[in-house]
Every structure is written in C-alpha cells, then in structure tokens.
Amino acid sequence: MNPPADAPARPSVRLPRFSRAERWVHRTTAALMGVCVLTAAVLYIPQLAVLVGRRELVVRVHECAGLALPVPVLVGLAFRAFRADLRLLNRFGPHDRLWLWAAARRDRRHGARPAGKFNAGQKIYAAWIAGAALVMLGTGLAMWFTHLAPLVWRTAATFVHDWLALAIAVVLAGHIGMALGDPEARRGLRTGTVSGEWAKREHPLWRP
Amino acid sequence: MNPESPEERNGTPVGRRVFLGTLGLGALGVLTAPALQRGLESLAGKDPTGLSGLLPNGGGFRYYSVAASVPDKNATDYRLTIGGLVDHPRAYTLADLRALPQTRLVRDVQCVTGWRVPGTPFEGVRLADLLDAAGVRPTARALRFTCFDGTYTESLTLAQARRPDVLVALRMQDKDIGHDHGGPVRLYVAPMYFYKSAKWLSGITVTDRVRPGYWENLGYDVDAWVGRSNGRTDEPTG
Incomplete structure (x- = not known):
C-alpha cells in the first residue's frame, strides 16, 4: 500500500494526514482556547468590560474553559495516531535545522525548507503553546484559589498570567494567520486528508 | 505501520x-x-x-462592573436616599449634595486585584455630615449601601463611616465623576481596598448590624483596610 520510501507522493491522491480523534482534539482545544481568549479580552480591555459587564459570570466562564483546556490533549493520549504525531513533533532532525535557518533568513523557497510531517516551526509552536498553557493554568489556579498558595504569590502569578497572555495572543494570531493563508492545511484538519501536491510541496520528507 | x-x-x-x-x-x-x-x-x-x-499593569483605572448594564443618571433624575435607623430619612438631589461643604482628599487608590493609581484626588461630602443631618438612632451599628446598577452592595460599620476620609464623592481627578467611574456619585473609602468605594451610589440604609456587600459575600473581607486584609501587604492608603 505504501509507496517506496524514496518515491514522491503521487499527485491527485488524497493522503491521510489526521485521524478523526486528532481532528477532534484540535477542534475542542481550539474552541476552549477561543473561549479563554474572548473572556480574557472582556476582563482585560476596558471598552469591552464596559460593554459586557457581568464580571463574575465572565470570570467563571474563563476559569471553566481554562481548566478544561488540557482535557482534549489528555484524552487524545489514548489514541495511537495522536501519540505517534506527538513523537514526530518532539523529535528534531537535521532538516529541521535547515528549515529554521531558512525561516530566519526569510527564505521562502520550498526547496530551502525541508520538512517531515510537521515542519520545525510547527514543532516549536506545539511545544511552546503546550508549556505556555500549563503555565497559564498554574498561575490561573494561584489567582483563583488564593488560600491554597502563599499570599505573596498571588501578585506574582497575576503578573506572569497577564504578560504570558499577551505573548500567547501574539503567537496565536500568527498560528491562525498562517492557517488562513493555507487552505489545504485547513482542509487537512477539517477532513483528515490532504492533496499529494500539497504534501510534496510543503512536507517533502513526509511519508504517509 | x-x-x-x-x-x-x-x-x-x-x-x-x-x-x-x-x-x-x-x-x-x-x-x-x-x-x-x-x-x-x-x-x-x-x-x-x-x-x-x-500593557498589563500599565497603570490607570480599570473598569469593573458586576451588572449586565448600568443606567445613566444625571442632575435631573439622580437621587441619593438615606433611610433605615435614622430620625430624618430623605432623598438628596445632585444639586443638594453639591450645596453641602465639600472635602478634597488626594490619596493612592489600591485595588484588591493588585493595580494601584497614585495620588488620585476625590472630592465630595463627608459621609459623617450626611449621617449627622439624618440623625442616627442609638441602636444603629452599620451602614448598607445600594447602587443604581441594581446589583452592587457594600457595607461599613458606623465607626468606619464616620471617619473623615470617607466621602460621598462627586468629583474624581478634579472632574465630575463620569459614568464609567461610577458617576455621578460614588462612595470613596480612602483607607480601604477600592471595592469598598461603591460606584453608582443610590441608597444608604442605617442598620443594626453589618450586612456583607456583594464581593464580601463572594469571599472578600468586610473590613477591607489596605495592607491589613484580603491577605495582601500593600502600602496603606489611609
């Protein structure tokens, strides 16, 4: 069934990229993150706070969405395809260094940016956003259950929570912006399959 | 595979x-x-x-409202009622309040969530003056404040309310208090965390005991002295 390892993926074929479970992990995580970001904006931006009011309710929704944020990924660990992709996201090969060099030099030629199933940028994004989400969860809990943490920590946790929220907003905007610029990548997450041409162009080292 | x-x-x-x-x-x-x-x-x-x-903690005030929406009140329809355990209950218009002796205080404002705004002028009528005019009865122990947002409530003991640094404020930062900051009239309790300074103040009821206010029912301290409550160690503002 599989083409030989060195053969390019045949064009006009739909290649399986994400399993149903993986797509649902992404969907639910994105929805929860969206709720976190929107409620955070209402809590933080004065004009929106004036518009919405209901501060206690907004705080409650934000807390619930934040607590639930890691759940889809934890459920995803039960699925073989998801674990396999986590392994691919974790491991960096020599081609990933080339990709990063090309990105740093703003070299947009596909030949300069070799990538397996995930390119180096996607790998770093995945690892960073996972760590950042856990830091947000930890500092968020310290702000929420103030009697559990030593009291001086509350202000410190608020400080980190606020600034990291700003960083996440910027990075997330980049993530969504790149997805908006690549319909076939979005199709991959919507339907689970991508075109052979796209795979060959964007992920030449990927062997589905 | x-x-x-x-x-x-x-x-x-x-x-x-x-x-x-x-x-x-x-x-x-x-x-x-x-x-x-x-x-x-x-x-x-x-x-x-x-x-x-x-930016985060970039200074200045932040807008907090617990209600879905807050009506606008102005010089024609604003009223502050004083009732409960008093001999002379009455309603003040904005003009009535402006006609009384005004006190101006310049202190830091400290929010229980961490932000602090240095040297903010507040100006208004001493709450003690309004209580004296109303004639507080001997059984009275505390005050309950209600707001025209329909939701928020606050409380003070009678002794706290009689402090000279507790105002029914009409002006903030040397301007009439705007709607977003709780105008036209808000409470200003200088030595306490800012949630005690109820916005959109519309009613003062003198009571025989402290009835905890909105945030106090949600776990915040009733005696909210800056630096000595809510587990915080901020520099006092009193």
Whole structure:
C-alpha cells in the first residue's frame, strides 16, 4: 500500500494526514482556547468590560474553559495516531535545522525548507503553546484559589498570567494567520486528508 | 505501520526541551515577578506616549462592573436616599449634595486585584455630615449601601463611616465623576481596598448590624483596610 520510501507522493491522491480523534482534539482545544481568549479580552480591555459587564459570570466562564483546556490533549493520549504525531513533533532532525535557518533568513523557497510531517516551526509552536498553557493554568489556579498558595504569590502569578497572555495572543494570531493563508492545511484538519501536491510541496520528507 | 525517515523517529527531543523550558521560564517569572514589576512600573512612569497604558499593569483605572448594564443618571433624575435607623430619612438631589461643604482628599487608590493609581484626588461630602443631618438612632451599628446598577452592595460599620476620609464623592481627578467611574456619585473609602468605594451610589440604609456587600459575600473581607486584609501587604492608603 505504501509507496517506496524514496518515491514522491503521487499527485491527485488524497493522503491521510489526521485521524478523526486528532481532528477532534484540535477542534475542542481550539474552541476552549477561543473561549479563554474572548473572556480574557472582556476582563482585560476596558471598552469591552464596559460593554459586557457581568464580571463574575465572565470570570467563571474563563476559569471553566481554562481548566478544561488540557482535557482534549489528555484524552487524545489514548489514541495511537495522536501519540505517534506527538513523537514526530518532539523529535528534531537535521532538516529541521535547515528549515529554521531558512525561516530566519526569510527564505521562502520550498526547496530551502525541508520538512517531515510537521515542519520545525510547527514543532516549536506545539511545544511552546503546550508549556505556555500549563503555565497559564498554574498561575490561573494561584489567582483563583488564593488560600491554597502563599499570599505573596498571588501578585506574582497575576503578573506572569497577564504578560504570558499577551505573548500567547501574539503567537496565536500568527498560528491562525498562517492557517488562513493555507487552505489545504485547513482542509487537512477539517477532513483528515490532504492533496499529494500539497504534501510534496510543503512536507517533502513526509511519508504517509 | 507508518514508515518514517529515521531522523523523524530518532532525532533530538527538542520539542520536550522547548516544553520544559517554557514551564521553567514560567516558574522563574513567578519568582522574579516582584522585581520585574517594580522595574516595569518605573519605566511606565517615564513613558511620554501613554502606550504603556495598554500593557498589563500599565497603570490607570480599570473598569469593573458586576451588572449586565448600568443606567445613566444625571442632575435631573439622580437621587441619593438615606433611610433605615435614622430620625430624618430623605432623598438628596445632585444639586443638594453639591450645596453641602465639600472635602478634597488626594490619596493612592489600591485595588484588591493588585493595580494601584497614585495620588488620585476625590472630592465630595463627608459621609459623617450626611449621617449627622439624618440623625442616627442609638441602636444603629452599620451602614448598607445600594447602587443604581441594581446589583452592587457594600457595607461599613458606623465607626468606619464616620471617619473623615470617607466621602460621598462627586468629583474624581478634579472632574465630575463620569459614568464609567461610577458617576455621578460614588462612595470613596480612602483607607480601604477600592471595592469598598461603591460606584453608582443610590441608597444608604442605617442598620443594626453589618450586612456583607456583594464581593464580601463572594469571599472578600468586610473590613477591607489596605495592607491589613484580603491577605495582601500593600502600602496603606489611609
């Protein structure tokens, strides 16, 4: 069934990229993150706070969405395809260094940016956003259950929570912006399959 | 089942390092936050563009409302009622309040969530004057404040309410108090966390005991002295 390892993926074929479970992990995580970001904006931006009011309710929704944020990924660990992709996201090969060099030099030629199933940028994004989400969860809990943490920590946790929220907003905007610029990548997450041409162009080292 | 190129399976675990590094930086951020925050605040204090006001802890007031929407009240329809255990209950118009002797105080404002606005002028009628005019009965022990947002409530003991640094404020930052800041009339309790300074004040009821207000029912301290309550150690503002 599989083409030989060195053969390019045949064009006009739909290649399986994400399993149903993986797509649902992404969907639910994105929805929860969206709720976190929107409620955070209402809590933080004065004009929106004036518009919405209901501060206690907004705080409650934000807390619930934040607590639930890691759940889809934890459920995803039960699925073989998801674990396999986590392994691919974790491991960096020599081609990933080339990709990063090309990105740093703003070299947009596909030949300069070799990538397996995930390119180096996607790998770093995945690892960073996972760590950042856990830091947000930890500092968020310290702000929420103030009697559990030593009291001086509350202000410190608020400080980190606020600034990291700003960083996440910027990075997330980049993530969504790149997805908006690549319909076939979005199709991959919507339907689970991508075109052979796209795979060959964007992920030449990927062997589905 | 999925044949992968060897480097994809056996490469360096950079992802794990980035993940753990982010966690570590987060922890380091919490440990160094007090120093970082002081540094940023002194930088923001020198910022002539005012852009730093958009950043976290960028200074200035933040808008908190617990109600869905708050009606606008102005000189024609605003009333402040004083009732409960008093001999002369009455309703004040904005003009009535403006006609009374005004007191101006300049203190820091400290919010229980951490932000602080230095040297903010508030101006208005001493709450003690209004209580004297109303004639508080001997059984009275406390005050309950209600607001025309329909939701918020606050409380003070009678002794706290009679302090000279507790005002029924009409002006803030030397301007009439705007709607977003709780105008036209808000409470101003200088020595306490800012949630005690109820916005959109519309009613004062003298009671025989303290009835905790909105945030106090949600776990905040009733006696909210800055630096001596809510587990915080801020510099007092009294």
